[in-house]
Amino acid sequence: MSGKPKLHYFNGRGRMESIRWLLAAAGVEFEECFLETKDDLTKLQKDGSLLFQQVPMVEIDGMKMVQSRAISNYIAAKYNLYGKDLKERALIDMYVEAVIDLNELLMTHTFQPADKKEQHFATIVDKATNRYFPVYEKVLKDHGQDFLVGNRLSRADVQLLETLLMAEECKPDILVKFPLLQSFKARISNIPTIKKFLQPGSQRKPPLQEKDVPKLMKIFH
Numbered sequence: 317m318s319g320k321p322k323l324h325y326f327n328g329r330g331r332m333e334s335i336r337w338l339l340a341a342a343g344v345e346f347e348e349c350f351l352e353t354k355d356d357l358t359k360l361q362k363d364g365s366l367l368f369q370q371v372p373m374v375e376i377d378g379m380k381m382v383q384s385r386a387i388s389n390y391i392a393a394k395y396n397l398y399g400k401d402l403k404e405r406a407l408i409d410m411y412v413e414a415v416i417d418l419n420e421l422l423m424t425h426t427f428q429p430a431d432k433k434e435q436h437f438a439t440i441v442d443k444a445t446n447r448y449f450p451v452y453e454k455v456l457k458d459h460g461q462d463f464l465v466g467n468r469l470s471r472a473d474v475q476l477l478e479t480l481l482m483a484e485e486c487k488p489d490i491l492v493k494f495p496l497l498q499s500f501k502a503r504i505s506n507i508p509t510i511k512k513f514l515q516p517g518s519q520r521k522p523p524l525q526e527k528d529v530p531k532l533m534k535i536f537h
């Protein structure tokens with residue numbers, strides 16, 4: 317065994333992408349085993365690798381971890397991306413949970429039926445610009461540091477950056493009214509491990525395309 321974490325998922329973002337981001341930000345190399353067919357999923361289910369019969373699954377430190385939040389929590393704690401005390405962790409959790417809410421909206425856009433896409437896009441833009449981004453903009457202003465919590469990188473910074481970039485893929489000028497989020501994006505993107513992950517050829521996955529949906533449906537339904 318290489319000792320590197322091994323990620324089991326399809327070759328796309330979905331619920332694994334934030335886990336890839338956290339490992340990359342922590343400078344941890346990882347291997348990936350991609351599910352290509354329903355049989356690949358069935359095999360993992362039958363051999364007892366999936367506690368709740370679902371992926372993401374990550375082999376790490378002798379465990380077969382499932383549940384994406386549990387996996388992210390473990391990685392964040394293990395690699396010091398989870399604050400210096402309970403109160404910092406509480407803040408990080410609040411910021412991250414809201415990021416996940418927005419991320420889920422973004423992630424499900426490709427799956428919307430044609431007649432719901434426009435409304436879904438409007439909801440994304442409304443929630444991003446009226447509910448979530450103003451909060452992070454204010455946090456950065458009030459906190460006055462380079463990072464959202466404390467004065468060092470945490471998972472909140474990593475997961476917010478991931479989601480800001482996804483939001484920009486959806487609407488390129490979505491950050492126009494948020495100058496501090498724009499400078500945050502530039503600053504965090506420039507952290508060496510993250511900069512490397514943002515380069516072409518890294519294990520970061522591209523946005524899901526409409527053409528990928530039928531293949532995913534075949535694996536998971």
Ligand code: GSH
Pocket residue numbers: 330331369370371372382383384385536
């Ligand atoms: N709460 C779980 C997590 O966050 O990991 C949800 C996992 C989940 O819904 N996984 C999907 C799956 O494995 C793929 S993204 N579906 C197959 C099934 O439920 O049988």
